[in-house]
Amino acid sequence: MNLTQQRSEIHQNHMLNKRSFFNFLSITFFLCLFPVFHPVYAQDAEKLSINVKNTSLEEVMNLIESQSKYRFLFNKQLINVNRKVSVNYNSKDIKPILSQLFRNTPDTFSINGNQIVLTVKSDNAQKTAPVKKIDISGKVVDVKGEGFIGATLKIKGTSSGTVSNVDGSFALRVDENAILIVSYIGYLTQEIKVNGKKVFRIVMEEDKKKLDEVVVVGYGTMKKSDLTGAVSSVKTEDLTITSDASIGQLLKGKAAGVTAISTSAQPGGGVRILIRGAASIDASNEPLYVIDGFPISNDSPEPGNGTQYSYGSRSHLNSLNPNDIESIEILKDASATAIYGARAANGVVLITTKRGKSGLKLNYSGSYTAQYIDKPFEVYDATNYMIQTNQILRERWLREKKLYPYGTTDPSTVPAFSGQRFTQDQIDNAGKGTNWWNQIMRPGNVQNHNVSITFGNEKMRSYVSLGLYNNKGVVQGSAIERISSKINLDYTINKYLQAGLSYMGAIINNNNVQMGEGEWGDSNMIMSALLYDPSVPVKDEDGNYSEMSWYANLPNPVSYQEVSDKTKQTRNLSNFYLQIEPVKNMQIKSSIGYDGQSSVRETYFPKVFLLGKNKDGQASIGQASREDMLFNTVATYTFDVETKHKVVLMAGYEYQQFNANGHSLGASDFFTDAFLYNNIGVANQEKYAIGSYRNREVLASY
Structure with a gap:
């Protein structure tokens, strides 16, 4: 994607130059308010009229040159032309304007005919002489030595800087006397003088002011100051809502030791979250996700299509609207995750959604994002x-x-x-x-609209939201549409008894494109475009999709767009709780939850596509469902010992049942492609491909 930022430069012919900036794979841009200047032109060509606010010195000099015969001469290494200035002057004499521009600065000017020469004042010349550039490197860590991914390192007084990589390492070219500003969410910002040093180990310290913040841990909450385990907390104000369909991308650079890796180019594609790296080579390294106290399954019901073609991976968190999130807590070490047992071997991600607050408030947020491939593959002609x-x-x-x-x-x-x-x-x-790459790619876009209402009084608090999300992917034919809703209710019955309800619902329509991991004959759309012979046209003289004579099993990349492959997902996650406080400092909380997911996939491979051609058309319909039911009761008792120690006793029981079932129907040999998957019964096939399954798992803990 490219984002074009316009900078006004006034010339005699009033031409407008544009300077373009290019960013990485997918960039979200929002409408922002920037300081602007409004030049006022003089009717008299000999009179200068300058009226600017908070504008760079360089742009003011361009404005002066456009209105006069004068030209500026200066050394950019000595004169800071990026500093902001404000001036309002109408005069035939340029000296008053220049005097105002360079008053109380280390710079001075002299006028020689049509030239204005900018120099450094004699007493500042030595101070502003060019300094030596050096390459520095190092690592940003916490007090335990764990690297910070995404820590920001900025050179003070400039816009230059970098961010630390996955293990906290960084490298940067700076002036030998530069000052580094190092910052990270939840930690104190540090200023570090370089002083010619080339290797750094920067230890970040927690912001003590945030130690009284309450974070979610396991089946309860604690103050940060009382924590002994490794827990990272990301609040809603720290989250950058991106164009991604799930929360996976939100965690990039927000918590130490957490890595988010995209695993599919499909809109809503899978995001692999690793906490403190991968613990296993073959087994899953996914953490356990808990939404409002409900531990959810990492596997979404995804029916197949009976062929070798796959859409790749899809995030099981797509049904959760990121705009409904209040905070995310990440439990990383054994002491923090032990309460969840073996399921938490790879860490725990606790997601808390927004709840009602006092008063009535209506919120709307909307965004439009353009998506482009910033650095496409360079292929041979x-x-x-x-x-x-x-x-x-x-x-x-x-x-x-x-x-x-x-x-x-x-x-x-x-x-x-x-x-x-x-x-x-x-x-x-x-x-x-x-150019097969260009044939399968297109500009993508994302539209995101969210409306929420919060209400609260002494008895009841509620949060209700509705979200609409639409992403047309950069790969031809790929898209995702989501309608999501969220309802959170909390009711205080009396001073001893409270009740509440959390509900999340979503309907997702996915337009699948073949994005699996196969090669050659089983290639996905992108791999096929990279392998296909560029000397072959898209279609032959008869209007049929061309084939590679020397490898006829590789589908024509453009022909993938003829495949109809759609998946509709629905999800309803609800959780009801009742909390009683029979005696002071003792709470008993019981919860009943239900997580129902359903997925229907409909696929048709027409005869113009290689697989459909070999089968005279192939259709399939698959349905998969999953129902998780939860019941738990947790009792906690808290007391202080000599005002210096806090003791929390907890006992609980949890029962969770996982039910899954599905069925599928497939057939081939159709006399026409017109019916797609809507009339499989007309297939000229004696025996249809029919299958079904059902299973149940139970988990009890105490």
Whole structure:
């Protein structure tokens, strides 16, 4: 994606220049208010009229040059032309304007004819002389030595800087006397003088003012100052709501030791969360997710289509609207996760959604995001592809015959090489050919709209929200649409008894594109575009999708767009609680929860697509459901010992049942593609592919 920022520069012909900035794979931009200046033009060409506010010195100088015969001469290493200035002056004499611009600065000016020369005042010349640049590196860690991913390191007085990588390491080129400003959410900002030093180990300290914040831990809450385990807390004000469908991307750079990795180019694609790295090579490294006290399954019901083609991965958190999140707590070490047992071996992510507050408040937020591929793959055009293919085939022949440089066979003892795939005449007339990457890519966009109402009084507090999310992906045909709702109610019955309800609902429509991990004949859409011969046109003379004669099992990349593959997901997650305080400092809380998920996938491979061509059209419908039921009761008793120690006693019981079922129907050999998957019964097939399953698991703990 590229984001164009316009900067006004006034010339005699009033032309507007644009300076473009390019960012990485996907950038979200919002409408922001920037300080602007409004130049006032003089009717008299000899009179200067300057009226600007909070504008860089460089732009003011451009404005002066556009209205006069004067030109500025200066050394950018000595004169700070980026500093902000404000001036309002109308005069035929330029000196008053210049005097106002350089008053109380280390710079001065002199006028020589049409030239204005900017220099450093003599008493500041030595101070502002160019300084030596050095390369520095280091690591940002906490008091336990754990690296900070995403810590911000900025050179004071400039906009230059960097962020620490996955293990907290960083590298930066700075002035030898520069000052580094190091910051991270929840920790004190530090200013570190470089003083010529090249290697740093920066230890971040927690912000003591935040130690009284209450965080969610396991089946209760605690003050940060009382915590002994490794827990990171991310509040809603620290979350940057991005264009991503799930919360996975929100955690990037927000918590030490947490890594978020996208695993699919599909809109709503999977995000792999690792807490303190991967603990296993073969088994899952996913943490346990708990939403408002309900431990959810990491596996969403996803029916297959009976073929080798897959849409890749999809996040099981897509049903949760990131705008409804109040805070995220991440339990990282054994002492913090022990209460959840073996399920928490890879850590726990506790998600708390927003709840009602006193008063009545209506909120709306909306955004539109454009998405582009910033750095597309560089692929050969047809001419170079042919040349390189012939060269590879020749190298293979040399290796097989053990000729130099792969052996010592005498070349006169073997027949001359004749395995070129392309003739010289074909190479000379190939031209650019087909850019398959451009054929399957497009500009994407995201529309996100959210409305919420909060209400509260002495007895009741409520939060209600509705969200609409629509993402048209950068890969042709890929898209996701979501309608989500959230209701949180809390009611105080009396001073001993409280009750509450949490509900989350979502309907998601996914337009799937083949994004699996197969190769060659099983290739996904992107892999096919990278492998396909650019000398082949999209369609042949008869209007059919072209095939590669030397590898006919690889589908034409553009033909993937003819496949109809849709998945509709629904989810209803509800949790009811009743809390009683029979005696002072003792609480007993019981919860009953239900998490119902359903997914229906409908797929049709038409005859114009390679798989459908081989099967005379193939259709399938799959349905999968999952129902998780929860009951738990937790009793806690808190007391102080000599005002210096706090003791929390807890006892509890939890029962969780997991039910899953599904069925599928598939057939091939259709006389027409017109019905898609809507009339499988017309297939000319004696035996249809039919399947079903059902299973149940139970987990009890105390």
